[in-house]
Amino acid sequence: MHTVSTNDTVAGQRSKRPSDWTPVNYDLHDTWFPVSHSRDVSSRPIRRIIHSQPYFLWRENGISQAAEFHPSRLAALRHASSAFTGGSGSYPVIERYGYIWAWYGNPDHADIQLLPHIPFLPLDGNIPGYTQRTVRFDASSALSVENLIDLTHADFLHANTIGDGISESDVVEVEWTSETVTRTRMVTQKSVAPVMRWVGGIRAKYQDFRAVLHIHLRSNVCISYPRFRPGYDVPNLQPFLPVGRHRSRCDVTFNTTAAPSPFRYLMPRINYIIQPQDNSVVRPQNQRYLDESDRRDLHSRFDAPGTRYRYQMEQLAKRQRRGDFSYGTDAEPGRDITTLLGMDG
Amino acid sequence: MADNAWWASALSEAVNNGKPLAVVCNGEELALFRDRQGQAFALEDRCPHRRVPLSLGCVVESGIQCGYHGWTFDGASGACTAIPNLHANERVPARYAARAYSVAERNGFVHVWLGEDEPNESVPAATYLPEGREYTGAATVSIQHEEYLAAMLDGPHCLISFDAVRMTDFFLGDPCLKDNHLVLDRGAVWSTKVLPPQFVVDYPLIVRTSVPVCGGDIRVDLLTEEETPLCTVFIASGANRRGTTSLCWRGFLHRSEGGVAPLRWRAARRAQRPPFRVHSHVDGEALAALLVAPSRDLDRLRDQSLIPVRAAV
Numbered sequence: 169m170h171t172v173s174t175n176d177t178v179a180g181q182r183s184k185r186p187s188d189w190t191p192v193n194y195d196l197h198d199t200w201f202p203v204s205h206s207r208d209v210s211s212r213p214i215r216r217i218i219h220s221q222p223y224f225l226w227r228e229n230g231i232s233q234a235a236e237f238h239p240s241r242l243a244a245l246r247h248a249s250s251a252f253t254g255g256s257g258s259y260p261v262i263e264r265y266g267y268i269w270a271w272y273g274n275p276d277h278a279d280i281q282l283l284p285h286i287p288f289l290p291l292d293g294n295i296p297g298y299t300q301r302t303v304r305f306d307a308s309s310a311l312s313v314e315n316l317i318d319l320t321h322a323d324f325l326h327a328n329t330i331g332d333g334i335s336e337s338d339v340v341e342v343e344w345t346s347e348t349v350t351r352t353r354m355v356t357q358k359s360v361a362p363v364m365r366w367v368g369g370i371r372a373k374y375q376d377f378r379a380v381l382h383i384h385l386r387s388n389v390c391i392s393y394p395r396f397r398p399g400y401d402v403p404n405l406q407p408f409l410p411v412g413r414h415r416s417r418c419d420v421t422f423n424t425t426a427a428p429s430p431f432r433y434l435m436p437r438i439n440y441i442i443q444p445q446d447n448s449v450v451r452p453q454n455q456r457y458l459d460e461s462d463r464r465d466l467h468s469r470f471d472a473p474g475t476r477y478r479y480q481m482e483q484l485a486k487r488q489r490r491g492d493f494s495y496g497t498d499a500e501p502g503r504d505i506t507t508l509l510g511m512d513g
Numbered sequence: 514m515a516d517n518a519w520w521a522s523a524l525s526e527a528v529n530n531g532k533p534l535a536v537v538c539n540g541e542e543l544a545l546f547r548d549r550q551g552q553a554f555a556l557e558d559r560c561p562h563r564r565v566p567l568s569l570g571c572v573v574e575s576g577i578q579c580g581y582h583g584w585t586f587d588g589a590s591g592a593c594t595a596i597p598n599l600h601a602n603e604r605v606p607a608r609y610a611a612r613a614y615s616v617a618e619r620n621g622f623v624h625v626w627l628g629e630d631e632p633n634e635s636v637p638a639a640t641y642l643p644e645g646r647e648y649t650g651a652a653t654v655s656i657q658h659e660e661y662l663a664a665m666l667d668g669p670h671c672l673i674s675f676d677a678v679r680m681t682d683f684f685l686g687d688p689c690l691k692d693n694h695l696v697l698d699r700g701a702v703w704s705t706k707v708l709p710p711q712f713v714v715d716y717p718l719i720v721r722t723s724v725p726v727c728g729g730d731i732r733v734d735l736l737t738e739e740e741t742p743l744c745t746v747f748i749a750s751g752a753n754r755r756g757t758t759s760l761c762w763r764g765f766l767h768r769s770e771g772g773v774a775p776l777r778w779r780a781a782r783r784a785q786r787p788p789f790r791v792h793s794h795v796d797g798e799a800l801a802a803l804l805v806a807p808s809r810d811l812d813r814l815r816d817q818s819l820i821p822v823r824a825a826v
Contacts, residue, residue: 320597324583338598449565449581456564466561466609468596470582 188460189478191310192413194485195219198273198493199386200283202407203234205300205419206266206293213239217411218272221252223259225268234259234270265405266293266300266421272387273493280502282495284389287506288403288423296425298433303418303443307450309388309410310481311457312418315446316390316406317351317381317477320470325445329363329438342473343508347499349480350508351381351473361396363438368431370399380509383477384501385484388416393509400427402435403509414454517628518728519636521749524649524761525621528553533577535568537759538751539627539658539729543614544568546577546588554588555625557612561593567611586611621647621763622749637730641747643765646785651761652793656800658729658752663808664800665724665731666697671799675735675744675789677778679704680720688807690814694723694732697807701735705775717773718743726814735789742767743774744788762791 203216203223213226215238224235235258237245242257249257253275260271260278265286271278289295305312315321319340337357343350355377364370379394388408395401402424409417422436467475495501506512522538523545530547535558537543542558544567558566560579570580575594576587585595591613593605615626620641626632654661654672664671666688670680678701685698700716702708710716715738723732729750735743746764753759766788774782782788 318582320582323597324580449563449569452569453563453565453581456559463561465563466593468562468584468599470596470598471562 188462188464189482190457190460191314191478191481192308192454192458194308194310194410194481196386196484196488198277198282199271199384200262200269200278201272201387201409202265202267202389202405202419203270203409204268205302205421206232206263206268207297207300208419209268216270216409216417218270219410220412221250221272223270225261225270232261232263232268234261234268263293264291265289266295267407267419277493282501284384284387284391285502285505286391286405287504287509287511288393289405289421295421295423299423299425299436300419300421301436301439303420303439305408305416305418305443305450306414306447307416307454308413308457309408309416311450311454312408312416312446313383313388313390314474314477315450316392316408317349317383317473318471319351319353319473321449325449326442329361329441340470340473342476344476344480345498345500346480346484346496347385347501349383349385349473349477351383352510353377353379353381360399363435364396364399364431367434368399369428370396372398375399378510382505382508385477385481391505391509393511395510400424400431401511402427403511413458516727517626517630519617519624519626519632520729520751521622521638521747521761522555522625522751522759523623524651524763525553525618525623526649527651527761528623530572533568533570533572535566537753538625540752541614541625541627542566543625544577545616545623545625546572548572548576548588549574552588553616553618553623555614555616555623556586556588556591557614559611560584560586561609561611587613589613620747621649622747622761637725637728637749638747640732641745641763643745643763644768645765647763647765648787648789649761649763650791650793651759652791653753654758654760654793654795655756656758656795657756658750658758660800661750661758662724662729662731663805663811664803665722665733666695666807666811667805668799668803669699669720669722669733671792671796671803673733673746673748673789673791675701675720676781676786677704677775678702678718678720678735679710681710681716683710683716684807685716685719688810690726691723693726693728694730695726695807695811695814696721696723703775703778705777724811726811733789737773741769743769746789746791748791760791764789764791 209225213224216223224238235242246257249255260275262269339354341352357374360370360375376397382391390406393403404422406420424432424435520538522536528534528545533544533546543555544558545555547553558568562584565581570578576585578585583597587594591611593609615632617624617636619636620638622638624636681700683700688695688697698719698721701718701720702710719736721734731748733746748762751759
């Protein structure tokens with residue numbers, strides 16, 4: 169694991185000129201995608217998409233199924249199955265944490281050990297429906313993740329919900345492996361977020377805030393653990409499903425069950441306010457990342473988590489372009505991240 | 514980059530010191546705004562940080578502030594003047610900048626210099642000298658810019674109309690080149706007269722269109738047969754995205770009515786109704802029916818000067 173703090177870095181990178189970042193072209197294989205909330209899958213098939221690849225989901229005798237074709241046509245079309253299902257037409261599938269997880273890649277490599285560990289969600293998915301919502305982003309999944317990892321845009325785009333950036337101290341650290349990037353932000357004496365003040369009943373003027381965001385690079389699964397004091401923990405899972413080069417889908421879970429009412433019910437719905445604000449910028453942004461350009465993005469030290477994310481994604485993509493789909497020795501996607509998230513602190 | 518020319522890209526009153534104005538001018542995406550002193554500026558509508566349109570941001574004391582992360586850019590130089598939350602002892606690297614364009618404001622138009630060379634002095638709207646009340650507007654029309662210019666020569670009735678006037682397609686001579694513009698007269702009649710145009714011995718009106726060989730400044734004049742000007746319209750045009758054309762225009766009524774105008778025209782002018790209408794919607798059927806005639810000269814001149822036709826982004 170490598171670590172760096174944004175306070176350590178200097179604005180701008182003048183070293184060897186890297187190639188332009190074209191995140192819309194990432195198509196990383198051999199990973200589990202949380203393709204749907206469990207509660208959305210019944211005996212009636214639904215269709216989801218990963219990198220333009222169709223995933224039909226349904227249940228047979230309560231057991232989740234995933235296939236390239238609608239089950240009514242599966243037998244007839246099985247011969248046309250792709251390598252993603254190894255010619256069987258059916259994807260490896262697991263049900264955990266309230267999600268249907270489907271394998272994207274070589275089905276022979278599907279391994280339950282590669283499923284991320286999400287300590288704040290019950291393994292059997294037994295969580296109230298109000299914690300789960302679906303939002304859509306008008307950008308590729310990588311740009312959507314970059315938006316989430318990004319620290320300073322909230323002060324401008326989401327000031328009316330999350331609050332301004334004024335604080336006494338704001339320290340950001342980034343850790344990474346070949347498969348994950350983790351950003352930890354510690355803020356002291358920050359203005360209480362409007363949503364926490366007006367809905368959460370926090371009457372203090374200032375609050376401390378520690379937020380850990382753990383990102384699985386292949387699957388865009390973002391495991392977030394923000395802790396507000398005074399205030400509440402708002403652990404959430406934001407998995408950005410890469411529908412295609414222009415759009416991504418996010419079936420989120422905000423485990424606010426420990427917070428008081430009405431905060432616990434309203435907080436999971438905050439994405440309905442935040443997501444259109446994000447879309448207003450990522451939508452025009454996305455088309456400007458479609459093709460490689462000579463004009464490189466500029467960065468400030470606040471972009472350190474984002475630039476690290478870009479770099480790690482590019483390294484992973486390079487490796488896969490070479491045909492290496494294995495997980496590095498430093499990567500344990502399924503390892504216990506309770507301590508990393510600061511849940512036991 | 515483009516053609517080393519000034520382009521009238523917006524009406525002066527559309528550019529303010531609150532919300533930046535997004536325009537596409539000759540294929541270039543621009544954010545126009547003013548400082549508190551009223552000085553107009555143009556930056557590329559693209560934040561160099563994360564490529565978000567700067568026009569989504571707002572105007573602040575020191576320039577334009579991106580709506581995504583709050584980076585601020587100076588209007589004149591494009592230099593990044595502020596990145597939020599930097600410590601007092603931190604400086605923004607000097608090379609951090611948005612692309613800035615030279616701006617000249619004249620006669621109610623904000624002009625932007627598109628090109629790598631040093632700007633010259635010849636601003637298109639310099640020839641537009643309004644007197645009295647003006648009628649203005651802006652639109653994006655679903656026709657390619659080159660075709661818009663050609664249609665302005667071949668059949669301006671598809672693109673603009675004058676109150677109580679029927680334009681004919683009888684060209685009064687051939688287009689002549691004047692100040693890098695092709696100028697063409699055509700006959701016109703008052704539509705209030707019963708006699709159809711084909712029976713009119715001498716047309717009582719002239720519609721004079723002036724179309725640039727390079728650039729987007731169009732001028733349309735309604736004249737009496739003695740060439741007394743009744744109405745002048747200056748249309749600034751430029752290629753927008755997907756084969757559309759951006760327009761903004763100003764026009765005015767000359768004080769000399771010439772005493773020839775019919776009652777309907779005079780009454781409408783007294784009621785201060787607009788004497789002309791620039792079409793926001795182009796009739797595709799009428800446009801398709803236009804034969805290529807005087808615009809052939811435009812094509813020929815362009816070929817000679819080897820002016821590159823830019824594709825809109």
